[in-house]
Amino acid sequence: MNILYDEHLDGALPPTDKADVxxxxxxxxxxMTLLHREEDLRPFECDGLSAYRVLxxxxxxxxxxxxxxxxxxxxxxxxxxxxxxxxxxxxSGGALPLEQGVLLVMSRFAGILExxxxxxIARVQPGVRNLAISEAAAPHGLYYAPDPSSQIAxxxxxxxxxxxxxxxxxxxxxxxxxxxxxEVVTIEGERMTLGAEAFDAPGFDLLALFTGSxxxxxxxxxxxxxxxxxxxxxxxxxxxxxxxxxxxxxxxDIIAAGIIPGxxxxxxxxxxxxxxxxxxxxxPVEAEAILLCELDGVEADVDDDCATVRQVLEKAxxxxxxxxxxxxxxxxFWAGRKNAFPAVGRMSPDYYCMDGTIPRRELPRVxxxxxxxxxxxxxxxxxxFHAGDGNTHPLILFDANKTGELERAETIxxxxxxxxxxxxxxxxxxxxxxxxKINQMCTQFQPDEITTFHEVKAAFDERRLLNPGKxxxxxxxxxxxxxxxxxxxxxxxxxxxxx
Amino acid sequence: MNILYDEHLDGALPPTDKADVxxxxxxxxxxMTLLHREEDLRPFECDGLSAYRVLxxxxxxxxxxxxxxxxxxxxxxxxxxxxxxxxxxxxSGGALPLEQGVLLVMSRFAGILExxxxxxIARVQPGVRNLAISEAAAPHGLYYAPDPSSQIAxxxxxxxxxxxxxxxxxxxxxxxxxxxxxEVVTIEGERMTLGAEAFDAPGFDLLALFTGSxxxxxxxxxxxxxxxxxxxxxxxxxxxxxxxxxxxxxxxDIIAAGIIPGxxxxxxxxxxxxxxxxxxxxxPVEAEAILLCELDGVEADVDDDCATVRQVLEKAxxxxxxxxxxxxxxxxFWAGRKNAFPAVGRMSPDYYCMDGTIPRRELPRVxxxxxxxxxxxxxxxxxxFHAGDGNTHPLILFDANKTGELERAETIxxxxxxxxxxxxxxxxxxxxxxxxKINQMCTQFQPDEITTFHEVKAAFDERRLLNPGKxxxxxxxxxxxxxxxxxxxxxxxxxxxxx
Numbered sequence: 002m003n004i005l006y007d008e009h010l011d012g013a014l015p016p017t018d019k020a021d022v023x024x025x026x027x028x029x030x031x032x033m034t035l036l037h038r039e040e041d042l043r044p045f046e047c048d049g050l051s052a053y054r055v056l057x058x059x060x061x062x063x064x065x066x067x068x069x070x071x072x073x074x075x076x077x078x079x080x081x082x083x084x085x086x087x088x089x090x091x092x093s094g095g096a097l098p099l100e101q102g103v104l105l106v107m108s109r110f111a112g113i114l115e116x117x118x119x120x121x122i123a124r125v126q127p128g129v130r131n132l133a134i135s136e137a138a139a140p141h142g143l144y145y146a147p148d149p150s151s152q153i154a155x156x157x158x159x160x161x162x163x164x165x166x167x168x169x170x171x172x173x174x175x176x177x178x179x180x181x182x183x184e185v186v187t188i189e190g191e192r193m194t195l196g197a198e199a200f201d202a203p204g205f206d207l208l209a210l211f212t213g214s215x216x217x218x219x220x221x222x223x224x225x226x227x228x229x230x231x232x233x234x235x236x237x238x239x240x241x242x243x244x245x246x247x248x249x250x251x252x253x254d255i256i257a258a259g260i261i262p263g264x265x266x267x268x269x270x271x272x273x274x275x276x277x278x279x280x281x282x283x284x285p286v287e288a289e290a291i292l293l294c295e296l297d298g299v300e301a302d303v304d305d306d307c308a309t310v311r312q313v314l315e316k317a318x319x320x321x322x323x324x325x326x327x328x329x330x331x332x333x334f335w336a337g338r339k340n341a342f343p344a345v346g347r348m349s350p351d352y353y354c355m356d357g358t359i360p361r362r363e364l365p366r367v368x369x370x371x372x373x374x375x376x377x378x379x380x381x382x383x384x385x386f387h388a389g390d391g392n393t394h395p396l397i398l399f400d401a402n403k404t405g406e407l408e409r410a411e412t413i414x415x416x417x418x419x420x421x422x423x424x425x426x427x428x429x430x431x432x433x434x435x436x437x438k439i440n441q442m443c444t445q446f447q448p449d450e451i452t453t454f455h456e457v458k459a460a461f462d463e464r465r466l467l468n469p470g471k472x473x474x475x476x477x478x479x480x481x482x483x484x485x486x487x488x489x490x491x492x493x494x495x496x497x498x499x500x
Numbered sequence: 501m502n503i504l505y506d507e508h509l510d511g512a513l514p515p516t517d518k519a520d521v522x523x524x525x526x527x528x529x530x531x532m533t534l535l536h537r538e539e540d541l542r543p544f545e546c547d548g549l550s551a552y553r554v555l556x557x558x559x560x561x562x563x564x565x566x567x568x569x570x571x572x573x574x575x576x577x578x579x580x581x582x583x584x585x586x587x588x589x590x591x592s593g594g595a596l597p598l599e600q601g602v603l604l605v606m607s608r609f610a611g612i613l614e615x616x617x618x619x620x621i622a623r624v625q626p627g628v629r630n631l632a633i634s635e636a637a638a639p640h641g642l643y644y645a646p647d648p649s650s651q652i653a654x655x656x657x658x659x660x661x662x663x664x665x666x667x668x669x670x671x672x673x674x675x676x677x678x679x680x681x682x683e684v685v686t687i688e689g690e691r692m693t694l695g696a697e698a699f700d701a702p703g704f705d706l707l708a709l710f711t712g713s714x715x716x717x718x719x720x721x722x723x724x725x726x727x728x729x730x731x732x733x734x735x736x737x738x739x740x741x742x743x744x745x746x747x748x749x750x751x752x753d754i755i756a757a758g759i760i761p762g763x764x765x766x767x768x769x770x771x772x773x774x775x776x777x778x779x780x781x782x783x784p785v786e787a788e789a790i791l792l793c794e795l796d797g798v799e800a801d802v803d804d805d806c807a808t809v810r811q812v813l814e815k816a817x818x819x820x821x822x823x824x825x826x827x828x829x830x831x832x833f834w835a836g837r838k839n840a841f842p843a844v845g846r847m848s849p850d851y852y853c854m855d856g857t858i859p860r861r862e863l864p865r866v867x868x869x870x871x872x873x874x875x876x877x878x879x880x881x882x883x884x885f886h887a888g889d890g891n892t893h894p895l896i897l898f899d900a901n902k903t904g905e906l907e908r909a910e911t912i913x914x915x916x917x918x919x920x921x922x923x924x925x926x927x928x929x930x931x932x933x934x935x936x937k938i939n940q941m942c943t944q945f946q947p948d949e950i951t952t953f954h955e956v957k958a959a960f961d962e963r964r965l966l967n968p969g970k971x972x973x974x975x976x977x978x979x980x981x982x983x984x985x986x987x988x989x990x991x992x993x994x995x996x997x998x999x
Contacts, residue, residue, distance in 0.1 A: 119756035120861055142758070164705075177705065178677065191948050198859045203928045203937070203944060204953050204972065205717075206663075206676065209708030218704075230758040257618040259641070259729040301800035360697045362619055429702045438702070445702060449690050453959070454703050460955035473703065 017101045019058050022081055026059070026103075029075045033068045036060040045104050048086065049151070050094040050437055057084070057098030064109040066192070066222055073220065074190030076103055082466045083188070085216045087127065087159030090151040092354065093435030095163060095215045095471055102469075105220065107158055113137050114223070121228045122181060122198060127158025127221045131165075134226060143228040146173035149431065150339065158221045164213030166431030168264040168338075171389035172297075173229065175431070177212040184223035185211060188462045198225065210457070215433055216468040218461040232297035235263060236307055237331045240319040241288035245269055245372070245384075248290035249364030251317035252388040255294065256361060258313050260306050263297035265389030269368075271348075272341050272383040272396070279344035282337030283330070285321060292319075292388065293338055295331075341385040342396070349381070349398035353410045357421030358430035361391045370420045371395050378409045392430030393421070419444055434472045442472075443479035451476060516600045518557050521580055525558070525602075528574045532567045535559040544585065544603050548650070549593040549936055556583070556597030563608040565691070565721055572719065573689030575602055581965045582687070584715045586626065586658030589650040591853065592934030594662060594714045594970055601968075604719060606657055612636050613722070620727045621680060621697060626657025626720045630664075633725065642727040645672035648930065649838065657720045663712030665930030667763040667837075670888035671796075672728065674930070676711040683722035684710060687961045697724065709956070714932055715967040717960040731796035734762060735806055736830045739818040740787035744768050744871070744883075747789035748863030750816035751887040754793065755860060757812050759805050762796035764888030768867075770847075771840050771882040771895070778843035781836030782829070784820060791818075791887065792837055794830075840884040841895070848880070848897035852909045856920030857929035860890045869919045870894050877908045891929030892920070918943055933971045941971075942978035950975060 023037050036042055037059050046054045058081075063069050076083050082102035089096055098104045110126035113134070117123075118141035123134055131152040135144040148167035149155055155165070161183060164176045173179070182196035196208030211218055242248040248267055255265065268276065269290050277284040284291060292314070296306040307324065314322055325331035337344075345352055359367050368384065371393075375382040386394040397413050399406040418428045418441045428434070428441040442451070454473045458465070522536050535541055536558050546553045557580075562568050575582050581601035588595055597603045609625035612633070616622075617640035622633055630651040634643040647666035648654055654664070660682060663675045672678070681695035695707030710717055741747040747766055754764065767775065768789050776783040783790060791813070795805040806823065813821055824830035836843075844851055858866050867883065870892075874881040885893040896912050898905040917927045917940045927933070927940040941950070953972045957964070 119752060120859065121755070177708070193946075193949055193952065197926055198924055202926050203933045203941060204949075205713055205956050206708045206711060207952070207956070209676070209705045210956075212705060214704055253618060256620070299798075299801045299804060301804075302798045305798060305800075360619065425697055427696055427701050434702045442702060447692075450692055450703075453692065453706070456959035457704050457706070457709075457956065460952070460959045 017058065017081055022079055022103075023059060025079060026061070026072070026075060029071050030063075030068055033064075033072070034062040036062070045086065045089075045098060045106065048089040048091045048094060048096040050092055050097070050435065053094045053097050053436055055098045055100055057104035058101055060104045060106055062106045062109060066186070069105070069186050069220060069222060070190040070192065072103070072105065073186055073188055076466060077188050077190065077464065080464060080466065082469050083220075084468050085162070085220050087156040087162065088130065088154050090155040091159060091163060091433060091435060092356070093429070093433040093437040095433050095435035095468070096159075097436050097471070099469070107156070110158070110222065118143060118228070120198070122225055123228055124223065124225045125157055127161070127224055128156050131155050131157055131160055138228045142231050144231055145226055146170075146179055146229050147176050150342070157224050157226065161212050161221050161224055162214065162216050163431070163433040166387070166390070166392065168266065168387065170431075171265055171387065172261045172263050177209055179227045180208065180212060180224060181227060182225040183208060183211060183221050185219035186222055187219045188464070188466050192222070193219075196225070213433070215435060215472040217458055217472055218467065232263065234300040234303045235295055235297040235331070236303055237293060237295045237325045237334050238307060238310055238314070239284075239323045239325070239334055240292045240294070240314040241285045241321040242290045242292070242318065243288070243320050244318070245290045245368050246365035247318045248292055249368050249388070251292060251314055251319065252364055253361045254313050254317050255310055256389065258309055260296070260310055262294045262310070262389060264293065264295040265387070266293045266338050267291070267384065267386055267388035268338065268341060269384040271381060272345060272385040275344040275348050275383065276337040276341045279347060280333075280337045280340050282333050284337055288320070293334055338385070345383050345385070345396050345398070350400045350402065351398070351407075351410075352383075353397040353399065353414055355393070355395045355397070355414050355417050356429050356432040357393050357418050357426055359391045359393065359421050359424050359426030361389075363424040363426065364388065364391065367393065367420055367424060371417055374413050374416055378413050380406065380409055380413060382413070387430070390430070391426065415441065436471055439471065439474045439478065442474045448476055448479070451479065516557065516580055521578055521602075522558060524578060525560070525571070525574060528570050529562075529567055532563075532571070533561040535561070544588075544597060544605065547585065547588040547590045547593060547595040549591055549596070549934065552593045552596050552935055554597045554599055556603035557600055559603045559605055561605045561608060565685070568604070568685050568719060568721060569689040569691065571602070571604065572685055572687055575965060576687050576689065576963065579963060579965065581968050582719075583967050584661070584719050586655040586661065587629065587653050589654040590658060590662060590932060590934060591855070592662075592928070592932040592936040594932050594934035594967070595658075596935050596970070598968070606655070609657070609721065615640075617642060617727070619697070621724055622727055623722065623724045624656055626660070626723055627655050630654050630656055630659055637727045641730050643730055644725055645669075645678055645728050646675050649841070656723050656725065660711050660720055660723055661713065661715050662930070662932040665886065665889070665891065667765065667886065669930075670764055670886065671760045671762050676708055678726045679707065679711060679723060680726060681724040682707060682710060682720050684718035685721055686718045687963070687965050691721070692718075695724070712932070714934060714971040716957055716971055717966065731762065733799040733802045734794055734796040734830070735802050736792060736794045736824045736833050737806060737809055737813070738783075738822045738824070738833055739791045739793070739813040740784045740820040741789045741791070741817065742787070742819050743817070744789045744867050745864035746817045747791055748867050748887070750791060750813055750818065751863055752860045753812045753816050754809055755888065757808055759795070759809055761793050761809070761888060763792065763794040764886070765792045765837050766790070766883065766885055766887035767792075767837065767840060768883040770880060771844060771884040774843040774847050774882065775836040775840045778846055779832075779836045779839050781832050783836055787819070792833055837884070844882050844884070844895050844897070849899045849901065850897070850906075850909075851882075852896040852898065852913055854892070854894045854896070854913050854916050855928050855931040856892050856894075856917050856925055858890045858892065858920050858923050858925030860888075862923040862925065863887065863890065866892065866919055866923060870916055873912050873915055877912050879905065879908055879912060881912070886929070889929070890925065914940065935970055938970065938973045938977070941973045947975055947978070950978065
C-alpha cells in the first residue's frame with residue numbers, strides 16, 4: 002500500500018505563502034468572493050463546537066459549480082488544503098478551519114432545484130436548510146424525515162457529510178437511508194454523480210461511503226433526497242420511573258414488543274428538572290427518569306400501539322403514564338425535550354455534550370456507569386437522549402472558571418465513550434468525529450482498520466488536502482494518545498507507515 | 501494515483517505453476533479440503549449463469565476462520581487470485597472461477613451463531629441459506645426481509661456480496677438496508693469487523709461499501725442481520741389491464757398515492773400465459789398485463805390501503821380487480837409469479853434474463869421500447885418484474901440451436917440495458933454485474949468514475965487478486981467494447997493509466 006509518510010498531517014501544515022495563494026486564486030477565479038482580511042475571516046473561525054477556534058487562511062464563497070471545480074483544481078495544484086463548511090452548526094468541529102487552508106463556504110448553493118411529489122423526491126443544493134425541504138414538501142403532504150435538533154439552521158450538505166440523525170431516525174433512518182444520490186466535486190476538480198433515483202446502482206456503493214465522510218472525500222454540490230408522506234396521526238405517551246435503569250430497560254422492552262415508535266426519548270431527573278424549570282412542560286419533577294414515546298401512522302394502528310406500549314411500560318415498572326390529550330399538550334411534551342440542552346445550560350456555566358451510541362440492551366449498565374463516573378469525579382451529568390436507537394447524550398456540567406473542572410469534564414467524557422465502545426457501541430451517534438473525537442477513534446478501531454480508512458481516503462484524495470486532521474487519526478496520534486499499546490517506542494505494526 | 505499497468509487483468513492471468521501452488525497450500529493448510537483433480541473441480545465450473553464455464557485451478561473448502569486467514573495470506577504471497585463462492589446461485593457469473601485461480605467455497609460456514617429476538621438480530625455464518633434465517637426466526641414471530649427468488653438455496657454471504665433484492669425489497673429495503681455488521685478477512689489475511697449493532701458507526705461506511713462489492717474487497721466470514729416482525733395481515737390485489745403502458749403508469753400512481761406495498765409485481769401477456777399454463781393460478785390470459793399488489797401491516801391499515809389501491813387502479817384504467825379471498829388464493833396468485841421464470845422456460849428452449857432498473861415514472865416508455873426491440877429483432881420478450889422498485893426482468897426468448905438467435909438475444913439485451921441507463925436507471929437491480937454485465941458498466945459509468953472504482957478496489961487489494969475481471973471493467977475493455985469514444989486510437993483521458 003502506497004501511503005506517503007506525512008508527519009505534518011495532524012499538526013502544522015507545510016508553510017504556504019498566503020499572498021501567493023490569494024493571487025493565484027484571484028487570477029483563476031476573478032468573479033468568486035474570496036475573503037482574506039482578518040476581520041472578514043473572524044466569523045468563520047469555528048463551527049458549533051466553539052471551544053475550538055482557528056482563523057482560516059482564506060475563505061472562498063463560490064456561487065457556481067464551475068467556480069468550485071476551478072477552486073478545487075487550483076488548490077490541488079498548489080497543494081493547499083480545503084475544508085468545506087455548510088451552515089456551521091456541526092458539534093464535533095468537522096468544519097474547523099486550517100490556518101494554512103482555504104475554507105470553502107457553500108452558503109450560496111441554497112436552491113431547491115426540483116420537487117417531484119409523485120416520485121417523492123427532492124433535488125436540492127447543499128446549502129438548503131434541513132427544515133426548508135420539509136416546508137417546501139408540506140403542501141404535498143410530504144416531509145424529509147431526518148430531523149437533527151439544529152434542523153432550523155443546519156444544511157442538507159452538512160447533514161450528508163455528518164450522516165445526521167434526529168428524533169425520527171429510529172423509525173425512519175439516518176441521513177444515509179434517506180438520500181438517493183449526490184453530486185460531488187473531487188479535489189482534482191472532477192464532477193461525479195453517486196447513487197441514482199433508481200433503487201440500486203451497480204459498482205461499489207460510493208454514495209454510502211460519502212455519507213458521513215466529513216468532507217474528506219470530496220465536496221457535495223447537489224443532493225437528491227427521499228420524501229415521506231406525513232403520518233395521519235401521532236400520539237405521545239410520557240412514562241415516569243423511580244429508577245433510571247428501569248426506564249432504560251423499558252426502552253428495549255418496547256422495541257422487543259414489536260413496536261417501532263416515531264420517537265423514543267429519555268430524560269433523567271436532572272434533565273427533567275432543568276427542562277421543567279425552563280419550559281413548564283408539565284414534567285414530573287420528582288421522577289428519576291421519564292420516557293417520551295411517540296407513535297405515528299394510521300389512526301387505528303396508532304391506537305393499537307398506544308395500548309401495547311402502555312402495557313409494556315406498566316410491566317416495566319412505570320409509576321405514572323400520561324397520554325398527551327391534544328396536539329397542544331403533545332407539542333408541550335416535546336418542547337421540554339427539544340429545549341433540554343439550553344435548559345441545562347441555564348443550570349451550569351458550562352456543559353460538555355457527549356454522543357455515544359450503544360446497543361439498547363446495554364442502556365441500564367451504561368447509565369449506571371455514567372452515574373458512578375459522575376460521583377467519582379464530582380461533576381453532575383444530565384442525561385437527555387434518543388433512547389430508542391441507543392444514542393446517549395450525557396451532558397457533563399462544569400464551570401470552566403474553576404481550576405481543573407474542564408479537565409475533569411473531558412476525563413469523564415472520554416471515559417463515557419470508552420464505556421460505550423466496551424459494551425459494543427460507538428463513540429458517535431450523530432454528531433460525527435470531526436476534531437473533537439479524533440483521539441477516541443483510536444479506542445474504537447484497531448490500527449489495521451485505521452489504516453484501511455486512510456487507504457480509502459487516499460483513493461479519493463491521495464495528497465490528503467480535504468479536511469486533513471479530522472475524522473481519521475494517524476497512527477502516531479493514536480500512539481501519543483496512549484490508546485494504542487506502544488512497547489519500547491515501537492508501534493504494534495512497525496511495518497505500517499507512520500503517516 | 502498509483503494504479504499499476506496490468507494488461508492481463510481482463511484475460512489470461514500470469515502463468516502459475518499449479519503443482520507448486522498446490523504444494524504450498526497443502527503445506528500451509530494440511531487440514532483443509534483442497535480439490536485439484538479435474539473430476540473434483542468440474543462441479544464448481546459455473547454458478548447460476550451457466551452459459552459461462554471455467555474450470556478453477558484449485559478449490560479450497562475451509563472449515564475454520566484461521567484456515568481462511570492462512571489461505572488468504574498464502575495466496576497473497578504467491579500472488580494467486582481468489583474467487584469466493586457462496587451457494588453458486590448468482591445470475592451474473594460473479595463466482596465464475598479462474599483457470600489460474602483458487603476458488604474459495606464457503607459452504608462449511610453454515611451455522612446460525614446467535615439469534616436474539618429482543619434485539620431482533622441474528623448473527624450467522626455466510627453459508628447459511630437466506631430462508632433458513634427466516635425459518636429460525638419464525639418461532640419468535642420474526643423474519644429476514646430480503647427474499648430473492650432463489651431464497652431456498654442462496655446463502656446470506658452471497659446476498660451481501662451481490663446486495664440481493666426480492667419481492668419485499670420495495671417496502672423493506674435491499675440487503676444493504678438489512679445488514680448491521682459483517683466480519684471480513686482481507687486478501688492479506690487480516691480480520692476486520694465492519695458496522696456494528698449500534699445504529700451508526702464512526703469512520704467511513706465500509707459496511708455499505710462491502711455490500712454489493714461482489715467479492716472484490718475481501719471475504720465475508722460472518723454477517724449480523726436485522727430481523728423484522730411478521731406483519732399481522734397481508735392481502736393481495738390482482739388488477740388486469742388491456743395495455744401494458746397503462747399498467748406501468750398505475751405502478752407510479754400507487755406509490756404517489758402514499759402507499760408502499762409489501763410487493764408490487766407486474767407481468768405482461770406472454771408471462772401471464774406461460775405462468776397460467778404451468779401453475780393454473782387463475783390469471784386472466786387475455787389481459788395485456790396484470791399487477792399483483794400485496795398490502796401488509798396491521799389489519800385496519802391493510803384494509804384502508806386495499807381500498808385506496810383499488811381506487812387508484814380503477815382510475816388508471818384497470819379492466820378487472822380481484823382480491824384474493826383467502827390465504828390459499830393469495831398463495832396461488834404468488835405461486836404464478838414466483839414460477840414465472842421456469843414457466844417461460846417451458847415455452848422456449850432458451851431465454852436470457854435481464855435485470856435493468858429504472859425510475860418508476862419511466863416504466864411506460866421502457867416497456868414500449870422493449871416491445872419495439874422485440875419486433876425489430878424478431879424475438880419474443882416476456883416481462884415479469886418488481887415493478888414497484890422499477891426493477892425490470894425482461895426475458896428474451898430464443899433458441900440457441902438456431903443460427904444467429906443467441907447473438908440477436910444478446911444484442912436486444914444490451915440495447916435494453918442501454919435504454920435503462922438512458923432514462924436514468926442502471927444495468928442491474930439485484931443480480932449484480934459479475935462477468936455478465938461488465939461491458940455495460942462502460943455504458944453506465946464515465947472513465948473517471950471507473951477509475952475511482954479501481955482506486956477504491958486498490959485500497960483493499962492493490963495486487964488485484966480478489967475476483968479479478970468481474971464487476972469493474974478496465975478502461976481498455978471499455979475502449980474495445982466501443983462504449984467509450986476512442987479517437988485515433990486514443991482514450992478520452994490518455995493520462996489515465998490503461999490498467
